Amino acid sequence: MKNIKKIKITVNGKVKSIFDNYTVLDLVKNLNIPIKKVAIELNQQIIDKKKISKINLKKNDKIEIVHFIGGG
């Protein structure tokens, strides 16, 4: 059996286990997030949504995915 390694990252403050070959795009798809309606930060750096298929996630990465909600 093929040994698929998993790593832990933090997404919006919650620890999440993902496959170690995951890109940011894989993560966003896995979470079923509408990409046009969000912005993404990787370790406090905003990342270009056009490039997320090329960004690999590493152990202990911190991801923030934000959107607009009601506010005054």
Added chain:
Amino acid sequence: MKSDKLIIAKKKFNSRLIVGTGKYKSMPECAKAIKLSGADIVTVAVRRVNITDKKKPLLMDYIDPKKITYLPNTAGCFNSKEALRTLRLAREIGGWKLVKLEVLGDKQNLFPDMIETLKSTEVLAKEGFKVMVYCNDDPLMAKRLENSGADAIMPLAAPIGSGLGIQNKVNIKIIRKQTKLPLIIDAGLGQASDATIAMELGCDGVLANTAIAKAKKPYEMALAFKNGVIAGRQSFLAGRIDKYLYGYASSPKTGIIK
């Protein structure tokens, strides 16, 4: 009557009422109230996507950002760093450059921290943002914001959500006299007449959220605010009469029957 549009950062808006999208019971209620208010601009907050509850309704599904201008705000930020981070993210969501800067300094009264606000305004203006700045009703600070590149000055009427109405008309008038920037009363309004007073003082617009969202009947209050802002603007443009200490009869004094 010639067109009387609200102009912010060279963009024209039909309505002088800006409304918030917070504190409503539901998204449909929020969307309907906004429609009734006639607002062209709505403020929105930037928050984490709920990754555990994927069925949570999205604001953009109810209020179309192609039809209504989203004004991302920094509500909940207590320093410049947090505010800048929030607005850079907001811009990334879909190219939003017109933003509302709000850096709070005190958790109880929610007054703005003007030192942090001023610092943030400078940075944002340099980064190409069009910044509408929530501030206290201090003419000197308003001037400093203007010099730092603000695109609109948004003094509070009273503490956020307090519903107390305009507490310092004199300061608002002084700010009005000194600036050509759009002057928008932000925070603290309680009822439609408060909006009318703001407009009669010569403000270019008002921003209301709690007063509408938490009214006993939000739809009716949204309409009342719409009309209140229009009435106040018309009254301001019409030019009020001078004040007299004594009575001044409206009917002629001559021809009275004896």
